[in-house]
Amino acid sequence: MVDSPASPAAAAAAPHDVVIVGGGLAGGLIALALHRHVPGCRFLVIEAGRTLGGHHRWSWFETDIRPKARGLMAGFALNGWDEGYDITFPGLGRTLPTAYRSLASAEFHRALMAELAEGRVMLGTKVAGLDAGGVTLADGTRLAAKRVIDCRAFKSSKHLAGGWQVFLGQHFRCETPHGLTRPVIMDASVDQVAPHGNGAAYRFVYVLPLSPTEVFVEDTYYADQPKMDAEVLKGRVAEYARRHGWQGEVIDQEAGILPVISGGDFRAALAEVAIPGVALAGARGGFSHPLTSYTLPFAVDNALAIAGLLARRPDVSGSELAAFCKRRATRHWGATAYYRMLSRMLFEAAEPDKRVVVFEHFYALKGRLVERFYAGRSTWPDRLRILTGKPPVAIPRAIRALFSSGKPLNMETPA
Known part of the structure; x- marks a missing residue:
């Protein structure tokens, strides 16, 4: 059991x-896997925040995780619905x-701090630099x-x-009970308009019944710009609840x-964040679903x-581990090309007010x-079936999107 996080003095001994830099989903699960499957491994997780996992809720379909890998999530108190x-x-x-x-991040933190050996986690600790030989x-x-793994947040490129x-x-x-x-x-029967007159955008509301009297309501939309008006979204959530x-x-x-990644030069993007001899994991290393942005199955x-x-x-060695992770990331990029093409269809082929039709068709x-x-495991018949039938987008626009390199990902810092 962990009585308290590690101190810098003890960690430097x-x-x-x-050493894992970043105690979010990817970093926390790597630490858990090392704890359970590599006896005697002296690992350390360094997290800038006060808790592991930040302030998030991760959700996934049971079939997203391969049966043999589901054991890694054993020990977390999950919300689950077996009836669909x-x-x-x-x-x-x-x-x-x-x-x-x-899985709520508060439970993620609690379970990891209870299971990992004492001194394996440093919270509230900022990192100045990473290299193949350690962390400053x-x-x-x-x-x-001996090895450093960079699990910090995604960086736009x-x-x-x-x-x-x-x-x-x-x-x-x-x-009263809900x-x-x-x-x-997805409840996409809601108004398909982005905040503050920014035009139409695929929008839906996501609802999780956490207990008979507790419910989680989330307003989500796909946008061209990384901007959020929190007050508008709060109002939408409150209106939906009412x-x-x-x-x-x-x-x-x-x-x-x-x-939501639709294309690009992955090797060049990876080179922007890579540090020689340091392994990359998590969304920063390219491990996410290009269209849904799900990360948990890939983190597992x-x-x-x-x-x-x-x-x-x-x-x-650390360099070998870095090369191992890079190979996995490159394979993942190749394996998810189809989903990036669908992202281009969504952002470029579908008129903004028709994006909802694309998802309804699916x-x-x-x-x-x-x-x-x-799960990111669509078969070739699946891929053909998704693209057949009455097209939800104009064919000329679809052809242009098919051969497009995608709209540049806005480099503005998400607000």
Whole structure:
């Protein structure tokens, strides 16, 4: 059990086998995998914030994680729904049978701090620099390490193309039971207009029934700019809750802006953030779903792959680990090309007010196809089926988007 996080003085006392910079989802799961599968590994997680995982909620379909990898999530108190989920569009309402899971960052922090050995986590600690031989903290303390893994947040690049997914969610404690038994993954029957007259944008509301009287409501839209008007989104969430009769207090809130990648020069983008001899993981290293921005399934796979390599080869060098992660990232980029093409269709081929039609067309397809899509494992028949039928976009625009390199990812810092 961890009594308290590691102190810089204690951490600097001896070289570490692995230092992980960034205690978000990717970094936390790598630490957990090392703890469980590499006995004796002297690792350290350095996190600038006061908790591991920040302030987030991660959700995924049960089928997103391969059966043999699901054990890594054992030990976390998850919200789970085995009876499937609902989707609603202007012309389509449907229940799909896939089980759904969700994990709050507060539980992520609690479970990791309880399981990891004492002294393996440094919270509230800023890093000044990383290199192949270790990490230098902002106060000048030097931590020597055989291997360093950079799991810091995604950094936008002039070499990438795409748009953004903007969201704000609130956790309500209702005065009376809300009556929901399943999540509503997408309610796109709502107004398809971006805040402050910025035009149409694919928008939906996401709802998780966390208990009979607690519900999480999130307003999400796809946008060309990484901007958020939190007050407008709060108002939209409150209006949606009122419309459904959910009266009560807001006990928590989260917000974020995630990249939706549609193309680019991945090697050049990776080179912008890569440090010689330092491994890259998480969204910063390119491990996300280009269209949905989901990261958890890929974080699980990466954590187990890294732990498996160190268990097989305890003498693997930091440079070899960095090359290992780069190869995995390059393969992931290649394997997800189809989803980047669909992102281009969304942002370039579909008129903004017709983007909802693209998703409605997709959700009318077979449930197993939808499962494989979210997991990033669409088969070739799946891919053909998604693109066949009555086209939700104009064919000339679709052809141009197909061969486009994508709209440059706006380099403005997400607000």
